Every structure is written in structure tokens, then in C-alpha cells.
Amino acid sequence: MPEVITAEGALRQDDWVVVPRPEEGEALTLPDDKPALVPADLWLENEATFANRDDIGVWFDSHDEPEILEGKVNEVPLIAVNFPRFVDGRGYSIARLLRERFGFEGDLRAIGDVLLDQLQFMKRCGFSTFVLRADKDASEAARYLDFFSQTYQAAGDTDLPLFRRRAS
Amino acid sequence: MYVYDEHDRKMAAERVAQFRDQTRRRLAGELAEEEYLPLRLQNGLYVQRHAPMLRICVPYGMLRSKQLRRLARVTRDYDKRFAHFTTRQNLQLNWPELEQVPDILEELAEVEMHANQTSGNCIRNTTTDQFAGVQSDEIADPRPYCELIRQWSTFHPEFAFLPRKFKVAVNASEKTDRAAIQVHDIGLQMVRNEAGELGFRVHVGGGLGRTPMVGPVIRNFLPELDLLTYLEAVLRVYNRYGRRDNKFKARIKILVKALTPEGFAEKVEAEWAHIKDSPTRLTPEAVEHIKGFFTEPAYEALENATDLLASQRFENREFDQWLAHNVDTHKKPGYAIVTLTLKQTGTPPGDVSDEQLDQIADLADEFSFGEARVTHHQNVVLADVRQDRLLELWQTIKPMGFATANLHTLNDIICCPGGDYCNLANAKSIPVAEAIQLRFDDMDYLYDLGEIDLNISGCMNACGHHHVGNIGVLGVDKKGDEFYQISLGGSSHHDAQIGKILGPSFAREEVPDVISNIVNVYVEQRTSEETFLDTYRRIGIKPFKERVYA
Numbered sequence: 001m002p003e004v005i006t007a008e009g010a011l012r013q014d015d016w017v018v019v020p021r022p023e024e025g026e027a028l029t030l031p032d033d034k035p036a037l038v039p040a041d042l043w044l045e046n047e048a049t050f051a052n053r054d055d056i057g058v059w060f061d062s063h064d065e066p067e068i069l070e071g072k073v074n075e076v077p078l079i080a081v082n083f084p085r086f087v088d089g090r091g092y093s094i095a096r097l098l099r100e101r102f103g104f105e106g107d108l109r110a111i112g113d114v115l116l117d118q119l120q121f122m123k124r125c126g127f128s129t130f131v132l133r134a135d136k137d138a139s140e141a142a143r144y145l146d147f148f149s150q151t152y153q154a155a156g157d158t159d160l161p162l163f164r165r166r167a168s
Numbered sequence: 169m170y171v172y173d174e175h176d177r178k179m180a181a182e183r184v185a186q187f188r189d190q191t192r193r194r195l196a197g198e199l200a201e202e203e204y205l206p207l208r209l210q211n212g213l214y215v216q217r218h219a220p221m222l223r224i225c226v227p228y229g230m231l232r233s234k235q236l237r238r239l240a241r242v243t244r245d246y247d248k249r250f251a252h253f254t255t256r257q258n259l260q261l262n263w264p265e266l267e268q269v270p271d272i273l274e275e276l277a278e279v280e281m282h283a284n285q286t287s288g289n290c291i292r293n294t295t296t297d298q299f300a301g302v303q304s305d306e307i308a309d310p311r312p313y314c315e316l317i318r319q320w321s322t323f324h325p326e327f328a329f330l331p332r333k334f335k336v337a338v339n340a341s342e343k344t345d346r347a348a349i350q351v352h353d354i355g356l357q358m359v360r361n362e363a364g365e366l367g368f369r370v371h372v373g374g375g376l377g378r379t380p381m382v383g384p385v386i387r388n389f390l391p392e393l394d395l396l397t398y399l400e401a402v403l404r405v406y407n408r409y410g411r412r413d414n415k416f417k418a419r420i421k422i423l424v425k426a427l428t429p430e431g432f433a434e435k436v437e438a439e440w441a442h443i444k445d446s447p448t449r450l451t452p453e454a455v456e457h458i459k460g461f462f463t464e465p466a467y468e469a470l471e472n473a474t475d476l477l478a479s480q481r482f483e484n485r486e487f488d489q490w491l492a493h494n495v496d497t498h499k500k501p502g503y504a505i506v507t508l509t510l511k512q513t514g515t516p517p518g519d520v521s522d523e524q525l526d527q528i529a530d531l532a533d534e535f536s537f538g539e540a541r542v543t544h545h546q547n548v549v550l551a552d553v554r555q556d557r558l559l560e561l562w563q564t565i566k567p568m569g570f571a572t573a574n575l576h577t578l579n580d581i582i583c584c585p586g587g588d589y590c591n592l593a594n595a596k597s598i599p600v601a602e603a604i605q606l607r608f609d610d611m612d613y614l615y616d617l618g619e620i621d622l623n624i625s626g627c628m629n630a631c632g633h634h635h636v637g638n639i640g641v642l643g644v645d646k647k648g649d650e651f652y653q654i655s656l657g658g659s660s661h662h663d664a665q666i667g668k669i670l671g672p673s674f675a676r677e678e679v680p681d682v683i684s685n686i687v688n689v690y691v692e693q694r695t696s697e698e699t700f701l702d703t704y705r706r707i708g709i710k711p712f713k714e715r716v717y718a
Contacts, residue, residue: 087206087289089329093407096326101442117190117199117207124325148182150175152319154447155326161396161447162175162319163454 004109005130007123009142016078018059018111030056037080040069051075059111062090066097073104081127083112092125099126099156116144126156169230169539170315170461172280179323180277183284187211188270195267210290210328212283213269216591222261222269223286224276228296228314228338229257229542233529236540238279240525246272251525253510253518255582255633256335257295257542258286262589284322289330289418291321291403295337297346298543301462302551304499306340307358308366312458313395314338316450320396327403331410332418334403335375338368348544348660350374350382351636353420354402359389366392372402372432373424376630380666381421384429386436393450394440400448401440405432465537465552470502473555480559487562489611490573495558504555506535508548508570509580513605515569516598517583518546527568535561545582547575577614578622578687579605582633586626586643587650593626595643595650600624600679607680608687617687620700621659636660638701639686640667641679652679656686656712657704668709671717685715 004014015034021042022028028046030036035055043050043058050056057078060066073079079098081091091110098104109129110122119130123145132138154161172180187207194204212223224239231239239259243251246268252260264272276282285292294317301309317336321327327334337349340358349355355371368390374383390398406420409427424432481488496505508528511517520528528548532540535557536550543549548570553561565571574580581604584590586597601624608614623637627644634640640655651673658667674682687700689712694703704712 086203087329088412089289089327090408090412092326092329093404100446115203117203118328121323121325121328147186148179148323150178150182151325152179152322153324159447163316163457164447164451166173166175166454166457 005141078107080109086113095125209288212286233532236529240522249522298541310338310340350664373421380635386433578620582623584631594645597626
């Protein structure tokens, strides 16, 4: 069961299972009694059965295009974005597009190579929950989520860049 | 010059605390080296040949005397009493101890300095013309826009892990480009449109390194207030689609080439259409607020000191030459722009001692309203010197080693630290620069040769900008031996061009002879008005090749 960090730094357990992309020719297998995150394109293929279910969400890999879910993001309760390596920064752009452009209102989760030192950037881009890489200690996460008390830019967390707040 | 408010100060202090925490965790084994690596890089810290190297940011090259004195103190207390100015207007320390870097950053933060994003795959220091605000031919002062870009790019949450490093430069002069904007990932040329409105011509995808390219124009006119949203669109397209599978193909220039400039521009426009009216769009009030930091100093109402200077020049030939080469015209009557050259033969180009940093601080206070500027050519500028005090200034700086009147000559060499310091280098570059300076030690001959950009890099990462030197020298490794490849015809100005490789490379001791041969071809072939580059462009590479490989 993954330990989930909230945007406020609280820890909780939840049951969401990331369903890996099935091998070519294999069918998508969902867990029996747990909520599941499926690859976003496969969710679309099964939209008729998956849409608006509270136990089926989607996940994007860093090279995926979030545009495929435009107009439908709020038909899923949870979207996860995978960071295959923490230095792969594409997930930050995906998160901002999902939140700011496509208006996703549900839980946006960072998964994969998620480390403490990047938590605040992720939060700023609109992520609302985080699952750290398995070997990392989540107990200190709260401190890293809000290390900086000030920011220059508008992003997923702030409507106004500092230059507008200053000038007002 | 920009002054921090409580927001900037808070962020600077928090950044130091963050890096102190990260370094502690690294030393305690809580952070693996690969996890710490991008964090330390984005705080300017490389691990180099002999010791860590710390690259300190000098935003768009502007320094106050207080900051210079602090830099001097840092080199004394934490390093070997010298530092190195880079081609991107930054300053490098070559021997800091890893454990002490958080303390150094704290000392810097006290004087509103930092090493943020001077390395790593993120948006680096935004650079500009060292004559910004004091030259008469600029469209507008570029520094407020540089500062706005600095703030926007600092700790940008979306763009901290780009495919590769990302450099932005802004130029405002119509006649000259001292910031080499066309060899930057984004080059912004300030322009006015037909209606007289201020904006930018946007070049994207220039750069040196392994695949040198001049950045094509992707937008002819970007309105002033759209600057940041458009940059955000370019960066987002790059962050999403730039290659991450191969480090050598990860710069934005490769993406621009793959999509074609038109194709890339379309993608940016499509992205920009979504965000151009977002809160990130600049407001006239925000621009005015930042412009308020770059107002003119308290100039006195003076006349040009033409007669005085004429008689001083007549009496002193050395002063006359210094004035002709190292002093430029100021927009205000009675003032002049002075370049302190850091290109004395025997000293690595761009190097300064702690004592010299203190001296520059004193000079800035005494002669130039307490400010100095770092140049892309690795020199330092006092931008606001009274003409009637030029002789006094010259007499003061001569013993300090700042008055070598070789600006823009063959001896005003741009040079990376090379194999003496850098891990990446294939060959040394500093001794090559020195050998060339020794060969061309006759000042009259140098002046006769006129403007020649000679740039030296110790490896193909091209920190010494060899591709855009009129004469470029590149250190290469041949089965463990250091060799040097020569290129000709490069330029980093408005007529930017990548130099052409002359032919097979040379051993280090051959380089001065090769340069002499090249220069001789120019002297024999030039017409009375031609610079080296003009002659090269007219006659091509063949005559040079024939002479050098004869």
C-alpha cells in the first residue's frame, strides 16, 4: 500500500494501484478489489465502461501527451504523472497543462522517481499528492513542500506572479 | 541597479538554507551523489580537475563596489586569492571546499549575490551588452527586461529539469551586438515596430558546443509586454519535446533544426495562444517598477572635454592609444565608457586577484558611481567616467594591470580555463593564449592589424567561443596528445557566423606560427578599409589554407 503525501505534508495510506501498460497483445488486467490507475490512452479505449467511475483513474508517462484527455479530465477522480527519472522534467509541464489548461479538479499525483528536493516544484505545478520513491523517508516531506515561502512566478499554486503582487 | 526587496531577500536566504541542508544530507550519506548532482549544479558547484569550481552569478554583468569587495574577501577566505570572469558575465572560483560552499553562498546573499542556476539543465544567467544604458544607439535599456527574465526564471517550477542547459541573452544596440545573442538558446534583439512600439526580435536555437549554429529568427516582433509569456511558451515546447535520449542532441537548437525554424515557431505560437493573456503577461506598471531601478546616476551637466583630451593625448602617446582603444563614447556629454582590460600577457584572460577585485571596487566608487560591469569578452567596464578624469584614471590603473590597450585587438583573447583547471577540457588553453600574446607583443603592429576576435576553447564544449572567433582555436585530443584545430571567419555580432575549419590540427608550439601566417595573408591581401573578417569574407579560406599548410 503506498504511503501518500498530501500537499499539506500529511501522510496517509490509500489503495490506488498503478496498473502497468500491458505487453503487446495482452489485455488490461484490473485489480479485483482496489481502485486502479490505467494508462491514459487505454482509459480512452475503454471510456464507455471507465468514465465517471470513482475507482478508475489514469496515469501518464513523461513522454505521453495530456492533450488526449482534453475535455474529459474531470471524468476521472485521480490522474498520476510518472517521473521515470527525477531529472526528466516533462512531468512538470504535463501537470500544469492538466490543471491550468484542461481544468482538472481531482487529485493530481506524482509517482515514480519522486524525491524530497523536488516536492515544492511539483506542488507549484499543481500536484496535490505525492508518492516518494520507495527508499525515501516521507516523514520529513512537509518541510520540503514549503521550503520557500516566496515565489516569483505564477504557476499551478499561485495566480499572480510577484511582479503583479508588487505593483498592486 | 536592481536592489532586493524583502521578497528577493527571503528567497535568497531560503536558497542558502536549502543548499546547506542538501549538502549536509549529501555528506551524511542521505542523498546519493546522483541525487545531489543537479542540486549542486544549480547552485553553481561543479567538481573539477583539482577541486570543486563555484560559478557565481553576476546578473547581466552588473556589480556594485560592495559586491566586488565581498567577492575579493571570498576569494581570500575560501579560495586562492583569485577568480575568473567568464564569457557569460559570471565569476568562477577554482578552489573552494565543498563543505564551505554553503558559507560562501551565505556571504554572497548578504550582498544580494548568489550562484543560482549558473550550471545544470535549467535557465542560466541572462546576459546583455556591457554598455547598456550608456550608449547612444540603443533602442531602450535592456537591463529592466533582463531583471524581469531573471525573476521569472529563478526557481521556475516547470523548468528546473530541462533536457539541457538554456541561455538567454538580450541586445539593445542597433549597430553592434556585444552579447552574442545569435549564439544563445534564445537571443532577444530589442526593436521598434513601424508604429514605434517597443518589442523584441526573437532568435531561438543558436549555440556553440558540438553542433554550432546561428539562431534563426522565429518571431520578428514580440510586443514588450508579451516577453515572459512567449518565453514560457518556448520553454514549454522545449521542455516537452527536446531530446532527452542523447546529451549531445538535447539542446534546443537540435529541436529547432528537426522541426525547422518555421515548424518550431508554429508550435510556439500554438502554445503561446493559450497563455499570452495569462497573469504572467507583463503589465506597464510592473515594467515601470523595474525600470525605476535602472535610472541614470547623478550625472553632472558637462561639456565634452575635447580640447583637454586633445592636449593630454598629444603629450602622452601611450595615453592616446589607451583612449583610442579602451575608451568608448558615452551618451552623456563629458562622460566616457572605460574598459579595464584583463588581458595582460602572462595572466590568464579574465583572471583577477583579490587585490584587483578590491581595486576595481575602489575605482568604481571613485570614478563611476560605485558600479562596474563584466563583459562577454572577460573584461570589466566602468561605464560612467568623467572625461576630464580619464588621464587620472589611466595613471591609476596602469600599475594595476588594467590599462593594457589591446581591447578588440588580436591579444584581447577570449579563453576558457582549459586543461589547467577544467575536467572536460581536451587540451590547455591558457598557455596557448599566452604564447600568442607573446608573439604579438608589438602594440603598433597589433593596432595596424585592427579588430580581430581570437577565441580559444580547450574542448568542443566551446566555453571560449572558438566557433565565433574571427580566428578560433580549439583544443583536441589526439591519442592522448594535445592538438589545436584552427577555424576562420566566425563572428558573434549582428553578422553572426560559425567559423570554417582550416584543416588538420597543430601541436601547441606550432600555434603562434600558424596565427602569424594567417595574419600575414590578411596583411598582404587587405584593402585599406578592410578588417580581418572583411578580407576573409572576400578572399575565402583558400589563400589562408595554402599559406598555413605550404
